[in-house]
Every structure is written in C-alpha cells, then in structure tokens.
Amino acid sequence: MTDIDVVVIGAGQAGLSSAYFLSRAGIDSVVLDRSPRPGGAWQFRWPSLTLGAAHRVHDLPGLPMGVVDMTRPSSEVVSEYFAAYERTFGLPVRRPVTVRAVREGPAGRLLVETSAGDWSPRALINATGTWERPFWPRYPGQETFLGRQLHTADYVTRDKFAGRHVVVVGAGASAVQLLMEIAEITTTTWVTRRPPVFREGPFDEEAGRAAVARVDARVRAGLPPGSVVGATGYPVTPQVRAARAAGVLDRLPMFDRIVPDGVRWDAAPAGHGRLVRAEVILWATGFRPVVGHLAPLHLREPGGGIRVEDTRAVLDPRVHLVGYGPSASTIGANRAGRTAVQHIRRLLGAPMAA
Ligand code: FAD
Numbered sequence: 626m627t628d629i630d631v632v633v634i635g636a637g638q639a640g641l642s643s644a645y646f647l648s649r650a651g652i653d654s655v656v657l658d659r660s661p662r663p664g665g666a667w668q669f670r671w672p673s674l675t676l677g678a679a680h681r682v683h684d685l686p687g688l689p690m691g692v693v694d695m696t697r698p699s700s701e702v703v704s705e706y707f708a709a710y711e712r713t714f715g716l717p718v719r720r721p722v723t724v725r726a727v728r729e730g731p732a733g734r735l736l737v738e739t740s741a742g743d744w745s746p747r748a749l750i751n752a753t754g755t756w757e758r759p760f761w762p763r764y765p766g767q768e769t770f771l772g773r774q775l776h777t778a779d780y781v782t783r784d785k786f787a788g789r790h791v792v793v794v795g796a797g798a799s800a801v802q803l804l805m806e807i808a809e810i811t812t813t814t815w816v817t818r819r820p821p822v823f824r825e826g827p828f829d830e831e832a833g834r835a836a837v838a839r840v841d842a843r844v845r846a847g848l849p850p851g852s853v854v855g856a857t858g859y860p861v862t863p864q865v866r867a868a869r870a871a872g873v874l875d876r877l878p879m880f881d882r883i884v885p886d887g888v889r890w891d892a893a894p895a896g897h898g899r900l901v902r903a904e905v906i907l908w909a910t911g912f913r914p915v916v917g918h919l920a921p922l923h924l925r926e927p928g929g930g931i932r933v934e935d936t937r938a939v940l941d942p943r944v945h946l947v948g949y950g951p952s953a954s955t956i957g958a959n960r961a962g963r964t965a966v967q968h969i970r971r972l973l974g975a976p977m978a979a
Pocket of ligand 1: 723724947
C-alpha cells in the first residue's frame with residue numbers, strides 16, 4: 626500500500642484540471658485512469674462528433690488547445706490535446722488502472738483499492754465522469770422488441786441502419802445530431818419526453834448560469850444531479866434548417882410501450898397512427914454519474930444523490946467530486962479542479978497559494 630497526499634480518479638477534463646492545480650501547489654498526488662489512452666470520455670465518442678457548431682471543449686488551465694481542424698473527430702483532437710497537456714506539465718497519470726473501491730483506511734486516511742495495488746491518500750478527488758453509466762429508461766414491452774436497441778454510448782456509425790426504420794429517443798444535443806445524421810440514409814421517427822430546445826442566436830449565458838444554479842441546488846440537497854450541458858439548446862445551423870424543412874425534426878411525444886415490431890401510443894398523437902414500426906431504437910437518453918466505487922463510504926443520501934457543496938462531499942470533507950452535477954461541463958470541470966485543490970490545501974494544512 627502506498628501512502629500519498631491525494632489520489633485523483635479519472636484523467637478527463639476534471640481530473641487533469643485537478644492534477645494541474647495539485648502540481649502547482651506542490652501536493653504529492655497520483656491520477657488513476659482506467660481508459661487506455663489520454664482523452665477521458667472524448668476518446669470513446671463516435672467519429673462523426675466534431676468540435677464546432679454544437680460541441681466545444683474549453684481550454685484546460687495553463688495550455689490553450691490552439692487552432693484545431695474542426696473536421697477531425699473530437700475523439701482524436703481532444704485525445705491529442707490531453708496527451709500534450711499531460712506531457713507538458715509532467716502530470717502523474719497512471720493508466721490503465723481501475724479503481725474498484727474507496728473505503729475508510731488506516732489512521733484517518735482513505736483506502737483506494739485498484740487493479741494495480743492499493744493507495745492510502747489523505748484526500749480524494751473523484752473525476753470519473755458519466756460516460757460509463759449510460760441511462761436507459763424502462764418502458765413496458767422493451768424486452769419483446771425484435772429489432773436492435775442501442776444507446777448513444779454504443780453508437781459508432783449509421784451504416785448498419787440503411788433500409789431500417791430508426792426511432793430516436795431523447796431531446797438533447799446527441800439526439801438531434803444523430804437523428805440528422807441517420808435521416809440522411811434511412812427513415813426516422815423522433816420521440817421526446819419534453820419539447821426540444823433550439824436557439825437561433827449565440828449561447829445564452831444567463832440560461833447557462835440558471836441551469837448550473839438549478840443543478841447546484843439539487844446536489845446541495847442530495848438529489849441526483851441532472852444535466853447542465855443539456856440546457857444550452859441546440860444551435861439552429863444550416864443542417865438543422867434543412868432537417869426541419871424535410872420534416873426530420875417533427876417530434877412526437879413519448880410512446881407508452883414497445884411492441885415486437887415497433888413503438889406504440891395508447892392514444893394516437895395528433896396526425897399519427899398509434900403504431901410506428903421500427904427495426905432500431907436509439908436511446909439518446911443521457912448518462913448518470915459513475916460513483917459506484919465510492920459506495921463503501923456511504924455518501925449517498927436518501928434522495929439518491931451525494932450531497933456536495935462546492936466540490937466537497939458534505940458527509941466526508943476528504944472527498945471531492947469534480948465534473949459532477951453543476952461542474953459536469955468542460956468549463957465547469959476546469960473550475961471545479963481549482964476549487965477542490967483550494968479546499969484540499971486547507972485540509973492538508975499546506976501553505977496557501979501566493
Ligand atoms: P470524463 O471525460 O468522462 O473522464 C472520466 C475518466 O475517468 C475516464 O477516462 C474514465 O475512464 C475514468 N474512470 C471512470 N471510472 C474509473 C474508475 N473506477 N477507475 C479509474 N478510472 C475511471 N461538455 C462541454 O462543455 N461541451 C461539449 O460540447 C460537450 N459535449 C458532450 C457530448 C457528449 C456526447 C457527452 C456525453 C458529454 C458532453 N459534454 C460536453 C460534457 C463533458 O464531456 C464532460 O462534462 C467533461 O468532459 C468533463 O469530463 P470529466 O473529466 O468529468 O469525465
């Protein structure tokens with residue numbers, strides 16, 4: 626078992642930002658990441674996801690991304706940027722290392738059990754994101770469906786969908802994007818629980834702040850966080866205008882049940898029949914925080930979430946969650962890393978920043 630001041634779990638935007646501020650503060654730390662390469666969850670995103678109209682990655686602290694080719698997959702661009710970042714600052718990233726559990730350790734320390742041995746830190750920064758916990762809603766009849774069901778986390782390419790009718794479920798950016806992409810090669814139906822949000826103008830910062838405040842209030846109350854990135858609305862691009870004109874973005878309310886050959890409403894939506902036959906259901910229904918390895922610390926509240934103030938777990942101030950709840954965006958993750966390290970400096974009694 627290795628004694629250390631701080632273990633960071635995860636080397637995505639949130640983990641790297643934390644590692645940068647820890648290194649600047651001279652705090653002895655290690656970053657454990659189970660992904661095979663630098664890039665956090667971005668390395669796993671589908672090849673047609675590029676940075677530009679709908680997606681933007683904020684610069685990590687201390688090293689701008691610089692000019693990038695917006696036509697290249699973000700999985701490549703971000704992985705290269707994160708790799709350069711780790712190298713430039715000599716960040717102590719170890720991969721692939723899976724953290725299996727975090728529990729109470731000896732002498733007031735924590736115990737981090739991993740695939741590469743145990744660490745015993747005085748404080749922990751959890752930066753494990755959401756990618757590895759795709760959320761699948763449950764609908765009656767789901768197990769009877771004879772076609773293919775997949776989540777955005779499984780999506781690689783539309784190629785296999787040609788000639789098959791695809792139902793896309795979800796109102797967020799991934800749903801809109803994949804719907805438009807798939808509709809170029811086959812027929813589609815779009816189904817959402819809430820009406821989707823599009824924006825004509827630039828990103829509304831006030832709406833963004835309101836979304837962060839809403840999610841912050843939820844995590845302070847110990848509730849499951851909800852999404853901050855979903856609140857920004859999808860920009861009306863030329864592709865959106867074309868898809869609208871073609872009827873691709875005509876959305877139906879959520880169906881009531883799944884049947885072997887499609888999806889069914891109990892009462893027919895206006896202008897439609899009660900059944901849409903389909904061979905594929907694509908669930909673009911979001912993700913939940915990856916926190917199962919923290920279970921032995923018993924941080925979960927009766928409301929189902931971990932109560933977090935700033936970045937600190939209220940039930941255990943040695944534990945910080947970054948990229949969680951209000952900080953689950955690339956800009957939020959940056960700030961959360963700085964905040965967590967400020968708190969940890971005080972906890973460890975290290976001298977304050979100049
Ligand atoms: P991640 O990037 O998910 O990194 C977590 C890391 O932790 C991974 O490398 C993982 O392997 C590792 N890990 C997990 N569990 C363990 C374990 N037990 N042991 C060891 N390692 C572990 N935000 C924006 O600001 N702009 C956007 O355009 C945008 N687009 C998005 C598009 C999609 C499809 C999705 C799903 C999200 C998007 N977001 C966007 C949100 C954004 O990607 C994240 O909030 C942000 O990148 C912060 O990531 P992170 O560091 O918290 O987690």
